[in-house]
Amino acid sequence: MIRDVLDRVGDKWSLLVVATLDGDTMRFSELLRHIPGISQRMLTLTLRQLERDGLVTRTAFAEVPPRVEYALTALGRTFVDIAHTIARWAITNHPTIEESRAAYDAR
Amino acid sequence: MIRDVLDRVGDKWSLLVVATLDGDTMRFSELLRHIPGISQRMLTLTLRQLERDGLVTRTAFAEVPPRVEYALTALGRTFVDIAHTIARWAITNHPTIEESRAAYDAR
Numbered sequence: 001m002i003r004d005v006l007d008r009v010g011d012k013w014s015l016l017v018v019a020t021l022d023g024d025t026m027r028f029s030e031l032l033r034h035i036p037g038i039s040q041r042m043l044t045l046t047l048r049q050l051e052r053d054g055l056v057t058r059t060a061f062a063e064v065p066p067r068v069e070y071a072l073t074a075l076g077r078t079f080v081d082i083a084h085t086i087a088r089w090a091i092t093n094h095p096t097i098e099e100s101r102a103a104y105d106a107r
Numbered sequence: 108m109i110r111d112v113l114d115r116v117g118d119k120w121s122l123l124v125v126a127t128l129d130g131d132t133m134r135f136s137e138l139l140r141h142i143p144g145i146s147q148r149m150l151t152l153t154l155r156q157l158e159r160d161g162l163v164t165r166t167a168f169a170e171v172p173p174r175v176e177y178a179l180t181a182l183g184r185t186f187v188d189i190a191h192t193i194a195r196w197a198i199t200n201h202p203t204i205e206e207s208r209a210a211y212d213a214r
Contacts, residue, residue: 054207075203082196089189096182100161 013038013046018055018076019083025071055079120145120153125162125183126190132178162186 013035020026020034032043047070050056055076061067072080120142127133127141139150154177157163162183168174179187 052208052211053204054211075200075207078196078200082193085192086189089185093182093185097160100182101159104159104161 011046011049013042014050014055015083015086017043017046017050018072018079019087021056021070021072021076022080022083025069027067027069031070050076118153118156120149121157121162122190122193124150124153124157125179125186126194128163128177128179128183129187129190132176134174134176138177157183 016035016038017031020031026034028043028047031047032038032040035043038046047056047058051058054073057071057073059069059071061069123142123145124138127138133141135150135154138154139145139147142150145153154163154165158165161180164178164180166176166178168176
């Protein structure tokens with residue numbers, strides 16, 4: 001039960017997509033540009049999972065060419081705080097982790 | 108840079124191992140029993156990564172039979188707070204996520 005939610009919460013790309021969508025409505029192409037390293041396929045999969053989990057809405061506008069926009073839901077916004085907490089922790093502790101890795105690899 | 112730390116922070120098994128080690132020194136076999144669903148191989152890998160990242164210490168006692176114990180480092184303890192925040196979020200929102208998934212799958 002909780003573990004599969006941890007899968008979502010623990011998924012790096014979900015964290016980055018949610019953090020990128022924070023306070024914004026974005027199109028697929030914008031998201032692709034804003035998240036370095038994510039492939040088109042991975043972004044498609046991640047958005048679909050986030051939509052299925054109720055963290056993101058997908059709105060398609062009947063226009064030519066068709067326009068699709070993504071935004072966070074209320075639940076998604078509660079998840080953003082966690083994403084930011086994790087990002088802050090990562091930024092703060094990255095140097096210490098790098099030192100530890102170097103020492104471990106030098107053993 | 109941050110993304111590979113997110114890999115660690117975002118890894119479900121790392122979160123569960125750290126949360127399980129919170130305030131405790133445990134042997135491998137105890138960890139294996141306390142984390143349902145984790146394989147021996149995955150626990151070995153996860154502990155090695157956590158040790159390399161400086162979140163966990165591994166202490167081997169020169170006894171017969173040999174005894175090995177794992178504990179959180181100071182850095183590991185700062186990571187525990189994040190693990191608990193994520194777990195609380197998961198527990199709180201799991202019903203909403205399950206409802207959303209059911210609705211999505213019924214489309």
